Amino acid sequence: MSSDVTVLMANLSGQHFIDGVLVAGEGPTTPVIDPATEQICAVFAEATTAEIDTAVAAAMRAQRAWWALSALERTEALHEVATALAEVAPLAGEVMTREMGKPFVESNWEGGTSASSLRYYAELARHDQGRVAGAALPGQTHLTLKEPLGTVVSIVPFNFPVLLFGWQAAASLAAGNAVIVKPSELTPMTLLALMEAFSVLPPGLVQVLTGGAEVGAALVGHPDTHAVAFTGSVKAAQAVARTAAERFKPVLIEASGNDPFIVMPSAPIDMVARGAAFAAFLNCGQVCTSAERFYVHDDVFDEFVEGLVIEARSLRLGSGLERVDLGPMASERERQRVEAIVARAVEQGAAVLCGGKRPEALPTGWFYEPTVLEVTHEMDLMHGETFGPLAPVCRVSSLDEAIALANDSEVGLGANIYTEDLAEAFRAVHELETGIVWVNTPLNDNDAVAFGGRKLTGSGRELGIEGLEQFRRSKMVMIAPEARPDPEWFPYADEDAFPG
Template sequence: MTPTATLMLERSAQHFVDGQYLPGNGARVAIIDPATEAEIGSYAEAIEAEMEQAIALANQAQKGWWALSALERADALHRVADRLGELSAQVGECLTREMGKPYREAEWEAGASASAFRYYAELARQEHGRVAGPAIAGQLHMTIKEPLGTVVSIVPYNFPVLLFGWQAAASLAAGNAIIVKPSELTSLTLLLVMQAFDHLPAGLVQCLTGGANVGRHLVAHPHTHAVAFTGSVPAGQAVAQSAALRFKPVLIEASGNDPFIVMPSSPVEIVARGAAFAAFLNCGQVCTSAERFYVHEDVYDRFVSALAAEARKLRIGNGLECVDIGPMASARERARVENIVARAVEQGARIVCGGKRPADREQGWFFEPTVLEVSHAMDIMHGECFGPLAPVCKVRSLDEAIALANDSEFGLGANIYTENLAEAMRAVNEIESGIVWVNTPLNDNDCVPFGGRKMTGQGRELGIEGLEQFRRSKMVMIAPQAIDDPEWFPYPDDEAFPATQQ
């Protein structure tokens, strides 16, 4: 057993509250390694008393955090980034054991999260409001930015370290406290991440594990002040409805169904490699996965053949081995993907490669990277697959590709491969999504906002927009001295309603 595996057992059924790991008092639930189906630990269902304690501590710690100077907060957040770098190997191994992704992908998350902390540490230090031209001569009129209070972060299993890092970095930089409720599948990973915050005021960053009931309590509580949620559409709608009762700001990223357009001007072999990455990264369990391929008829056959060849090359196995693709995160997720494929075949789809469990893997929730030839009308093109599936549809023109790309309830990301500038500009301007990648799929930038449209959700992470998500604006007007104002009482008689004037 590795040191990390031992630590996972030690952290099992604990919460991180008031700057320390404490045993949970609620029911324990087993955590299963999706590659081996072995029990590797457990999480505890947080009970109401534990949640009440954490919320009270968070609100107390937030006041002290906001009382610090912006430079002191920035220095502390840079130290968080340092600690995340130091913990990346340990956290990466834990994440691979909990949800299955290849170690390379899992270890990367802590470093990417650290980058967000460095960005927001400096952004919040230099961006604190603005001074306006005064409406009254001699006065100072300005807008200052203040924290919301205590933020509730509910993060999914697919990128728990990265997504929590984005939210925590912006929240803390803005002056808030934060309580994270991780996915039941990656609870231990977030508990290990809490080590990166051990130098911050106790209670400022806390982790409570559990299921939907824990999330509901934290969201609805009168003393939490904002919510950042990533998950399904129904759960996101429930979060928004609950938060709306108290007018809490919400950041919701619910689902994606991202199109990937391929035009004849693009180099097919390179595009096929990019497409394989966009479709099969993290076994397709990515909100911005390419899930609908619209390929121009002039290159369609070559692309399908090349993409299938790339899919067949991918090594499938335990994420702690030398592999490209790990298992699905749970047996339920694999069964869901199998049902999607079965339905597509029933509707007339042709499986080019994959479409089944690997023959050489008796244990674990593995599923082969799958390329299918489909039509746009099939169900597989109209919901979030969230698995290693690449359904490919032939189109006759860019007009048709854009129209089909927009024929979706979701609008998170979109990809187009073209070396025709006019086509690229049309895609950027006409595709209904929050993100458009031209010849560079699935990349992020701390400085640029991430988020979607339509049923994907609301709000933005990253960029200045991500910081604003966790701040409120206050109007301030300062007169240099107290003097009479001509607007005060009594009003002049000659300004009264004309009929009353003598």
């Protein structure tokens, strides 16, 4: 770890970012463990009720000042934030790698993609703040205005703390809101390290409160917060939605994924194997859109499996600050959970084709080998989010069977298909019950295209115009240039009365 980051993480330990400054937390502290070394690299403080109230009050003040600016002024400020975010990304990226383990190239990339989202939304919000409708009454002007919700609570997970916060903050701020983010207990320092990039904004417009589930629940239920963006488990998401519903707060939820990956004979299998390895093992499989269920046509099954095993065995494991492809899992609990999933699959008859164990060369750290298994669709690991470096592969005899098995899931975030048959591609696009379909291009995204899922994956959308609308409300406005009588006023005409 570089000396700059050593000092930075020490200075950030036990702090919150409230009203534009770092504030020493008053609550109890919890250590943050480097998953590559199993050593304490920082501590975070549990936000107290008083600290939460202070942050919410500061957000309300800042939001009013932010919305009072012109759209052009807000746009220019967000472009400044994007520039600063790109500059601080390497430093925050090193902090992220120390906190949750992913390779630095991935951590650093998160800052850049968040800066891109800020630039996109800065311009999109300035371009559109409502519309003029054809008037229903002569001489009048009828409008729909777009206004901010107020203070948005952003609860982000450990796997993409900067990316997901960046998506949500970019849309929220562009819409005119304030944002309070509650990071994961595994990555609290990363977002604190990022806050210097927001210094050009009114103090209190963007704040960080660290802590566990209780802090998140308090923010969601606070009477003076107005919307929630949550990424996490289905059970936690349901609790968030119930609390928010008490005050009818809009909720953006991305709760879970169990994404299928279909391979058809028309695809070039050597290329498919490379794409499959990336889709399954990126960030050690700790991606909501990871390919977690492979349905491979009989005609190419053996060739695909052989290629995927070669790719998996070629991946370099180690500290994310070294020249590696995969780092450790984010916590000991996460690795133990994945080990239990593999053990259950083997008990049910799965064949481990490679991996399936801790790497002997890395006795320290929460590492787990990228694992390929031959399975059947009925096995437990095909029916829940595995969220680890696992690639279970199942034989199918047709596209019909592949689509049917892919849709046999309670969640529906993303789905992949590799085919160079255009008819198969269009069938998959229209028949897969997911919010995202990737054809021959796994796991990509685009600031301008909506991201989200169906079923128990959640509700709402990030990115695109839909992502901006998530954090705005519409106001109907009707303007008559002068006061005139209306034909609908009293008294009603006698000829319109009930004829009986």
